[in-house]
Amino acid sequence: MSVEKLAEAVGVTPRAVRHWEAGTRDVGDRAFGRLLKVLRCSAQDLTGRDPGTESLADLRRDAGMSTEEAASALRRKRGARDLHISAEKIRDLECGRRVRGWAWGAPETLGRVARMLAQVYRVPERVVMDAWRRSRPEDPLPVLPARRARQPSGEAIAVWSALNDRQRSYLTCIFQQDQEVEEEHRHARPVGAEQRPAAEWRRLTLALSASSGVVGYTRIQERLRGAGVHDPGAGSSVAALERRGLIVVYRDRVYVDGLGDTPRTRVEMTRLGRAVARAALGVLRDAGPPATLLSLWLWKIVVRVALAGTRGVDGSLAGRGPHYLAVGQSPDGRTPSRGFIVLRHPDGVTHGPYRWFLTDSGQRHITDHLDAYHNLYPSVDSEGLDEISG
Structure with a gap:
């Protein structure tokens, strides 16, 4: 496409496109979503951002929404009536600032907001929760509303x-x-x-x-x-x-x-x-573990990598676990991974084989949910994780 045709399709001036291509100006929120549609590509293709490292702002931009559009979509949700959601509150949420309003301090309220964000951005709840912890690591952990087992129709x-x-x-x-x-x-x-x-x-x-x-x-x-x-x-x-x-x-x-x-x-x-x-x-579909938690086999992989510490785990980690857990990977080509492990050289080493290590997101996940995992998967030998999470 020519610069002029791309600008017309996205709804901006050719000058703006030239700034984007030269790297002298960022693509605005609204134009970003239209650009994804016109070029028929993913946000990762444009930004070079590794799947599994998304922030709350990244998820909104990937959905092609400005803060005003996101706030408007959230206000239409039934659970948002008492939250008085505005573009300013969305920006505060994304930047890690305190969100004004008495209800915004409760973990249950934050869980409602996280669920609504997942619906508006059209991503799984676990993706929003992971992005939330990257954007607001000092916040209390949002508590998602409990999922119900499906009743027969x-x-x-x-x-x-x-x-x-x-x-x-x-x-x-x-x-x-x-x-x-x-x-x-x-x-x-x-x-x-x-x-x-x-x-x-x-x-x-x-x-x-x-x-x-x-x-x-x-x-x-x-x-x-x-x-x-x-x-x-x-x-x-x-x-x-x-x-x-x-x-x-x-x-x-x-x-x-x-x-x-x-x-x-x-x-x-x-x-x-x-x-x-x-x-x-009379077989009800199991509601499964909370959306934030990992399945048994993925939790075993995280435990193994975490306990390996600075030694790391051999880079030939078997199975499809890395597709679900590793930075830069995706289980289905669309949904980002959890970003809990990363394949890299050991600290202080610049050559030789790569090994798997825990990321900061993986560390926070263990700290947040270790007690829940002890109850959910008591058969998993996780001795030593208490010290790591501490």
């Missing part, structure tokens, strides 16, 4: 009621196998096992079109037999569940020793299917 219960006994058995056994495989996959991540896409491991083998005396029974068929279904094929019951949008059926062929290419039926649960099964079986 009336639609899910109605769908279950419309199924016959055999269809219910099939849906139940497929759901149980789906949850078992998900648990196996979850436990494989911390040990660095090869990660397959969910689209692959959620497709469960239901049946092989061959004699059970030769190929045996699949895990789902064994469950069905235990539930009293002694001819667990892939016929009308499976077709009925697919018509209702509860499962997706895949038919292909697989090589079996002694039989050659054998027809195979695989099934994958849909979101509606899981919702119906959970409603029928």
Whole structure:
């Protein structure tokens, strides 16, 4: 694009664009958001800022909002009625200054503000909380409103009621196998096992079109037999569940020793299917740990790096943990990492292998939440972290 075309698309003068390119003037807040859209790039592409180091001001600019626009969007939120949010308060919040107003001193109020900011900036709550601690390290920790476990919907219960006994058995056994495989996959991540896409491991083998005396029974068929279904094929019951949008059926062929290419039926649960099964079986979706806290396998990585201290951890840290935790990384190419660990040379060393070390954000996270982690994951050996956090 020419300077003139870019200026016209962003809504500024060509002179302003020339200043940006020369580095003699910063891009204004409003123009920054429009610039991201016109160039179809991320904020990191323009700023060179590493994911996992964002401040509150960075999140607002990444959303393409000025302080006035952010304040206006927040005032429209139901939970903001008594906070009298203004652009000045947004600026004070971002700069680490005291925000005037009696309600702004309570951790619960700050948690409400953090949740609303996540909604307005369209980022996960954990991203806002991490940016908050970088911007306001001396503040009391905001307390996010507790998340509730999701209750089953009336639609899910109605769908279950419309199924016959055999269809219910099939849906139940497929759901149980789906949850078992998900648990196996979850436990494989911390040990660095090869990660397959969910689209692959959620497709469960239901049946092989061959004699059970030769190929045996699949895990789902064994469950069905235990539930009293002694001819667990892939016929009308499976077709009925697919018509209702509860499962997706895949038919292909697989090589079996002694039989050659054998027809195979695989099934994958849909979101509606899981919702119906959970409603029928009384399985509430776990609300999970608070949004700020790490999952078990990520917490183990942080503990390992923290306890290594100035020695650091070998740079070949296995698994996808660094995508979620390390400065400069992102788990999905869009959401920034937590920024709790960094790959660098040890202090005083300018060459040789890189190692993983805890960042200041990681240190603050441990200090803020160590007691919560002790209660949440008592099996994790974190002896020595009390001294580090102190």
